[in-house]
Amino acid sequence: MNSHLFQGFGQTMLEVGAALTPLLFLFLIFQVQLFRLSIKKILPIMTGFLFTFLGLSLFLQGVYLGFLPIGRLIGAELGTYDFIWLLLPIGFLLGFVATYAEPAVNVLIHQVERASRGYIPQKLLLYTISIGVGLSVAVAMLRLIIGISLWVFILPGYIAAFLMMRYSPRAFISIAFDAGGVATGPMTATFILSMFVGIAGEIGETNPLLDGFGMVALVALAPILSVLTLGILFGRKERAQ
Structure with missing residues (x-):
């Protein structure tokens, strides 16, 4: 059952990573050139990036496994x-x-x-x-x-x-x-x-x-x-x- 739930999850993570990487890269450029924030201030931002990555990956996986099939079934019944x-x-x-x-x-x-x-x-x-x-x-x-x-x-x-x-x-x-x-x-x-x-x-x-x-x-x-x-x-x- 677990293998079915996470089928294609790696591809979903790659898609989310590809979407977030430019934003992370841009932040790092500004950090080096302009912001120069301390480690104490950078850690919450990096934690936010991590939570966003995991959250979007799990959400999209749920969309593929739940929203799309149930939408088709409800539509066919209606x-x-x-x-x-x-x-x-x-x-x-x-x-x-x-x-x-x-x-x-x-x-x-x-x-x-x-x-x-x-x-x-x-x-x-x-x-x-x-x-x-x-x-x-x-x-x-x-x-x-x-x-x-x-x-x-x-x-x-x-x-x-x-x-x-x-x-x-x-x-x-x-x-x-x-x-x-x-x-x-x-x-x-x-x-x-x-x-x-x-x-x-x-x-x-x-x-x-x-x-x-x-x-x-x-x-x-x-x-x-x-x-x-x-x-x-x-x-x-x-x-x-």
């Missing part, structure tokens, strides 16, 4: 339901929960609250991003059921985003596009995506290759729109005060 429209609220719930638990999103909201000195609360931003992603997953479910082209949602969505940028504070514009990136993290790009492919393989004449993908593009767009909406509301509040 695709056989007679009440196919139930996929819309189910998609919203799964999108909301996956984003709420996304590690990258939690890092972003913490940094935003810290940089804004509490002006943009963590919880408010977290719920804004999670609700936006939940709605986008529900829309992606609708697209999967009806068979609507992805362009029908993507093109008007980005046009609306660029129009909303004119009325949103500049800080929220930056946060919005960062939120669009972090929302498409491991939780969404593994579990939700594999679930969509499983559903597309069971619904009517849909092609899993053509209709099962594209959901990540909608998820990347949703936080941009939701955070820009929040920025417009904050802007109106500021003007009213």
Whole structure:
């Protein structure tokens, strides 16, 4: 059983190591040229690198062994339901929960609250991003059921985003596009995506290759729109005060 759990773990560690090595190398260059920190200050940083390496390796191994298979199984089961429209609220719930638990999103909201000195609360931003992603997953479910082209949602969505940028504070514009990136993290790009492919393989004449993908593009767009909406509301509040 242990050999099965850690099958391919060496390759996963190599991938994580390749991703972290440039960052470690850059830190060492700055340490030699500029920082020149004492050993007492370097040790916690090196410990953090080690914990990050082990944590990411174990997390990705869990993704490969758990999220991907269970996502496909759940999608294949949901695709056989007679009440196919139930996929819309189910998609919203799964999108909301996956984003709420996304590690990258939690890092972003913490940094935003810290940089804004509490002006943009963590919880408010977290719920804004999670609700936006939940709605986008529900829309992606609708697209999967009806068979609507992805362009029908993507093109008007980005046009609306660029129009909303004119009325949103500049800080929220930056946060919005960062939120669009972090929302498409491991939780969404593994579990939700594999679930969509499983559903597309069971619904009517849909092609899993053509209709099962594209959901990540909608998820990347949703936080941009939701955070820009929040920025417009904050802007109106500021003007009213």
